[in-house]
Amino acid sequence: MPVEGITKTTKSKGVRMIRRHRSHTEGTHTDRPSMSRYRDDVETDGMPSALRDRLYDLFGQIEKEFDTLYTANITLQERVDALNEKIEVSSTSDKQLVDSQDTPDLGSKPKRSASQISQKIKTTYKVSTSKIVSSFRAPTSSFTYVRDYRGHRDGVWEVKVSKSDPHVIGTASADHTARLFSIETGICLLRYTGHQGSVNSIRFHPNKDLVLTGSGDERAHIWSSQVTLPTHGEVVKSHSSGEDDLDGSEKEEMMEDQDQVTDCVTQRSPLMELSGHVGVIIAADWMAEGTQAITASWDRTAILHDTESGEIINTLTGHDQELTEVEAHPSQRMAVTCSKDTTFRLWDFRAPAMLVNVFQGHTQPVTTAVFASNDRVISGSDDRRAKIWDLRNMRSPIATIQCDSAINRLSVCDATQIIAIPQDNRHVKLCDINGNRIGRLPRSSRQGHTRMVTSVSWAGDTSTNLFTCGFDRQVLGWQVWIQPKDKE
Template sequence: MPVEGGSSSGSASAARHPKQKRKAHSLSIRRTNSTEERPPGILRGDMLEGQDSKLPLGLRNNLLDLFGQIEREFENLYIENLELRREIDSLNERLTGDGQAIEGGDPSKGALKAKASHSTSQLSQKLKTTYKASTSKIVSSFKATTGSRALCQLLKEYIGHRDGIWDLSVTRTQPVVLGTASADHSALLWSIETGKCLLRYAGHAGSVNSIKFHPTEQMALTASGDQTAHIWRYMVQLPAPQPPPDVSAPCDDDQDSSDREEGEVDGDGPSEVPTVRVATATLKSHQGVVIAADWLVGGRQVVTASWDRAANLYEVETSELVHTLTGHDQELTHCCTHPTQRLVVTSSRDTTFRLWDFRDPSIHSVNVFQGHTDTVTSAVFTVGDNVVSGSDDRTVKVWDLKNMRSPIATIRTDSAVNRISVSANQRIIALPHDNRQVRLFDMSGVRLARLPRSNRMVRRGRKRY
C-alpha cells in the first residue's frame, strides 16, 4: 500500500537522529543528501564519525557507499510513492464524480464502475511491481559491491560411475587418492591430479552409500544397501602427471564432458582398471540399509549407522560387534567420528542428533540434541571442538562441543541440505542442496562462494539399497 507522506517523513526524521548515547568506538553514519556534491577536500572516511573505529578505512568507505546507495533507492521509492498516491487520489475523485453523474439511472453506470475498478487494480499492481523492482535493485547493489566471495571454477571431472554418487572421501596417507561411493553398487578410487580411475571395488550387492579411508593404512570402509559394511585393502600406483593441454591447438571434439550421456566413460574407464571383489572383513549385524560408516580415531574400531534405527560399534581385527547404540526413534541418516577423540555423532530422521562418548572404555554416555525441526541429514565434527549439523528444515547450525545448549552460528538456506562436509585445514563448510547448488561458508556462517552448477539434471529418488 502507498505510504503516507507524513509517516514517511517521520520515519526519515527518526532515522536522521540516532540515539545520543553511543560508545566512543561505535560506528555512526551521517546522513547526506544524495543530490548534494561532497566538498572536494573531504574524504569518504571523514563522513563517518568515531575516528577511533577499528574498522579498516576501505571497509568503512565500502559501508558508506552501500548506505548511500540504499538512501538513493529509498528516495526514489519515496518520490514514486508520492506520485502514485496522487494518481490514486485523482482516480478516486474521478470515480466519485462519475458516481454522482450517473445517479439518474444512466445505463452505463455498471460499465463505468467496472472500468474504474479495473484501473484501480492496474494501479495497485503497478505499485507492487515498483516496490519489488526497487527492492531487487537494492539487493543487487549489495551483491555487486561485496568483494569477499571467492571465485570457483571447475578443474577436473571424474567420469566413470553409471549411477548417482552418494559420498566421496580422500585418503589421509600416501598415495593420496579420491574415493567415490555410488548407487551403481561400486566404489572407485581415482587419481586426483589426472582424473584417471585406478581401482574398482565391486564386493557389495547393493548401493554403496559411503566410503571412508583408514587413518594410517591402505584400507577402505564402505557401507551399503545390502545391510553390510565392508573393510577392504587396496594397492594403487599413481600415474605420472600429464602436461597441460595446448589450448591454442585446434580441437575437433567440441563436446563438453559435462554434456555426455550418463554411463559414457573414457577409454581408460573403470572397465579397464583392477577390480577388488572380496572384502577383508564383512560387518553384518544390521537389519536394514547401512547408510554410513566411519573409523574411530586410531583405526581399530568402526561405527556404522543404519535404517534399522541403530548404530553399531565393531572391532576391526575380529569383526566383533562391541556396542549397539540405540535410542533414535526413526532411521539414521549419517554417522561421523571425531578426528582426535573417541566421540561419535549420529543423525536421524527423528529431527535429532546424538553425541556418543567412548573416551572411557568402561562406559559410554550419550547426549541428545534437538536443534532442528525436520530430518537431520548429517552431523559432522570439525578439527576443532565444533559440530556442524544440516537438516531438511533448510538450516545448518554450528555447535561448540564445550557448550551445546545453543548454536554459535546458523546458516539459513533456500533448499534442503544434504550430506555436508567440512575441510580439515581451512574450516570451510560445503553445503550440497537439493536444488543442485553447492555453497561454501565459513564457521561463523558467512557465505564465501558458490560452486558452478552442473548442466546435468539431477535424478532424484535414487534408491540406497
C-alpha cells in the same frame, strides 16, 4: 512464494522420497522405479511378470513427471535469484546517489513536514547501515572447475579423499560399486564390487591403506586401497558392459563416458565383513585410532565394531527413526549419528560409562553432522538449515545458515575452516565457520551438477581441493581459492 511451494511438493515429497528409498537399498538405475522391493535379495514372489513390468512402467512415468516439474521449478527459481541480484544492484546505486547529494545548509533550518522528516530519518538510517555492512566484506574468492571422474553407472552417494600419500578420491555409488580415482589424472585406479546392494558410504582408514564401505545389503566391508598410479603410457580404454539396461539417451551418455573410462584393478571380496544390522547400512566410519569402526543403519541403531576381529563391541540405541549418517571425530573417541527423528546424537566413548548428548534444533530429518576445529559440530537437515554448535555449550546453536534446499553430506576444510554445503537444488554453498556466506560453486547447462548434490569433500594441498558428487552420476573436482580478510 509459489516457487518454494512447488519445490517442497515435487522435490522433497516426491523425487527425493522415491530415490532415497530405492537407491540406498537397491542401487538400480534411476529411471526404473522399484518401490515394490526393499533390498536386492527380496523377490516379488507370486506377482505375474506382466503386472510387475506394468508397475515399473507406471512408477517410471511418475518419476519422469516429478523430474520435469522440478526442472521447470528450478528454472523459475534461477530467474528469481537473478531478479534479486538486480534488486541488490539497484539498491547499491540508490545508496551511491544519496551519498553524492550535497549536505543541506544547517544554518537556514528550513521547515519540513512530518513526512519529510520521517523520510529523511529512513534515508539516513539506510545509508549508515549500508556503510556498516560494507565494512564486513566477504573475502575474495574464486571457484574453478578442474575435471570430472567418470565410471559410475548410477547415482553417487559419497565422495571422500584419502589421508595417506599419494592422495586419491573414493566414491560410493548406487550401482553396487565403489571406486578409487587419481586426483591429478581422473583415472579410475580400483573398482570394488564386493557388495550386493547400493554402496551408500565410503571412508578411508586414518593411517593405513584400508577402505570402509557401508551398503544396502546390511553389511559393511573393509578392503585394501593399495593402488599404483599409472603413467600416461599405461592408460588403456575399456568398454562398460550391461548397456542393454539403458534407454537411448542413456546409452549416448555412456558412450561419451567410455571415452574417459580406463581399465582398472577390480577387487571382488573384502578383507573383513562387519555384520549385525537388520536394515540398510546408510553409513560407516573409522574411529580415531582405526582399530574400531561404527556403522549406522535404518534399523535405528548404530554398532561399534572391532575391525580386527569383526566382533560387536556395543550396540547404540536411542533414535526413534532410521539413521541417516554417522561421523567419527578425527582425533577423539567420539562420534555423531544423525536420524530422521530430527535429532543427532553425540556418543562419547572416552569415559568408562559412555556419555550421550542429544541435539535438538532441526524440524526435519538431520542428514549430516561433522566435527570442526574449536570443538564445533556442523549439522545439516532437510529443513534447509545448517547449524553450528559448540560442544562446550550444546543447548542451542551458535549460528544458523539458511539454504535454498534440503542439505546433504557437507564437509569442513581443515586448513581454511570453510564449510561446503551440498543441496538438493544442484548447488553447493560455501560459508565460513561463523556462518557467513562466501559464495557458491558455479553451475550452468555445461558445468556443474544436473541433479541433487549428495556429498562434498575437501582435499589437502592439491591443485584440485574440493570434490562434489551427485545423483547425476557425476564426480567433479574444483579449485577453490579464498583470500583471507586480513590480506585484502
